[in-house]
Amino acid sequence: MKVAVLVSGGGTNLQALLDAKAAGRLPEAEFVSVISNRKDAYALERAKAAGISAEVLSKRKFASSEEYDIALRDLLLAKGAELVVLAGFLVVLGPAVLQAYRNRILNIHPSLIPSFCGDGAYGLRVHEMALARGVKVTGATVHFVDEGTDTGPILLQKAVAIHEGDTPESLQLRVMQEAEWQLLPKAVDLFTRGKVHFTNGIAWIDEQDS
Numbered sequence: 473m474k475v476a477v478l479v480s481g482g483g484t485n486l487q488a489l490l491d492a493k494a495a496g497r498l499p500e501a502e503f504v505s506v507i508s509n510r511k512d513a514y515a516l517e518r519a520k521a522a523g524i525s526a527e528v529l530s531k532r533k534f535a536s537s538e539e540y541d542i543a544l545r546d547l548l549l550a551k552g553a554e555l556v557v558l559a560g561f562l563v564v565l566g567p568a569v570l571q572a573y574r575n576r577i578l579n580i581h582p583s584l585i586p587s588f589c590g591d592g593a594y595g596l597r598v599h600e601m602a603l604a605r606g607v608k609v610t611g612a613t614v615h616f617v618d619e620g621t622d623t624g625p626i627l628l629q630k631a632v633a634i635h636e637g638d639t640p641e642s643l644q645l646r647v648m649q650e651a652e653w654q655l656l657p658k659a660v661d662l663f664t665r666g667k668v669h670f671t672n673g674i675a676w677i678d679e680q681d682s
């Protein structure tokens with residue numbers, strides 16, 4: 473299955489996907505394109521190092537969000553993408569992309585949704601929110617993307633303990649190491665092998681693969 477990955481930053485989650493592919497753990501996933509909204513995203517270098525087409529589609533080049541949405545959809549379709557993975561992509565998707573890829577867009581979020589998610593909850597801020605609230609367990613979630621912010625069907629979650637003395641940075645790194653870099657390749661593997669189905673808007677993994 474052809475997979476496109478959308479990025480905005482460092483791309484450690486993209487790297488986890490590329491490493492899983494190189495290790496033979498994503499037999500049905502073919503990475504056809506990495507697209508960034510920022511030209512300085514280090515994720516672009518990671519894609520190039522792996523021999524994958526890397527492109528920049530900057531919002532600033534478009535007169536409106538609607539035009540950007542349509543251009544992104546057209547680029548994804550031109551690449552033949554069948555699954556779209558948001559790996560730290562910080563642009564909110566519009567209706568053109570969402571309609572073309574209904575239940576075919578995965579996002580990784582660095583908390584246990586529905587905690588610490590929604591508008592304004594991204595990157596380091598999510599960990600600042602978790603520490604400020606004093607929760608003892610956080611984690612990461614892979615979910616499908618719908619019209620809301622972090623509201624789509626949940627596919628995988630993994631819990632991570634919070635330690636006394638954690639900073640947003642130390643917590644971000646532990647959530648990545650213990651949860652994100654494992655969950656995202658696993659989600660892509662399950663989806664590309666046809667192991668995910670939906671019942672009444674809820675995502676399920678076929679039992680023998682869970």
Ligand code: GAR
Pocket residue numbers: 480481482483484485486515559560561580581582593594595598648652
């Ligand atoms: C990751 O922690 C990801 O979960 C988060 O941005 C980071 C990107 O890191 N995404 C969100 O907060 C989305 N709401 P990366 O570029 O190194 O993969």
